[in-house]
Amino acid sequence: MKQLTTLIIGIFTLLLSSLGHTATMDTPVAANPNDYALVFFFRSDCPFCHQFAPKLKQLAAQTGTYTYAFSLDNQGISGFEVPIPSTPDIAATFFENPRSVTVPATFLINVNTRKFVRLTVGDVTSSQLQQSYLQSLNDPQVIASMR
Secondary structure, three states: OHHHHHHHHHHHHHHHHHOOOOOOOOOOOOOOHHHEEEEEEEOOOOHHHHHHHHHHHHHHHHHOOOEEEEEOOOOOEOOEOOOEEOOHHHHHHHOOOOOOOOOOEEEEEEOOOOOEEEEEEOOOOHHHHHHHHHHHHHOHHHHHHOO
């Protein structure tokens, strides 16, 4: 299991380092959107995750931001049919208590440093998701914490 976790983290690292992202939203951002990706945690049996997924897909499409989708039960949902399995080590990286994870949950990650901030927890509206994304990219303290 440890080898699988190491492999998945290695693949995740390679993917992060090889992707380019472009922002297309009208709101200017202080940080370079090309340096960031979205991270999405969900469960296939979570109705809120199913409701939230299209909103996240829309934000990713609007911004050109890549999304890493992690499934806590290794099953996909509409829009994220082939997720990355979330191992205990991956969950522990993003959540304070990986045994009690609330989903859906999204994070903004710096693809160069692998430092991240939480954007949302729960089924938020599209405007709340977009606002959280833009506020994070425009907040000098948030950006500094991910450098």
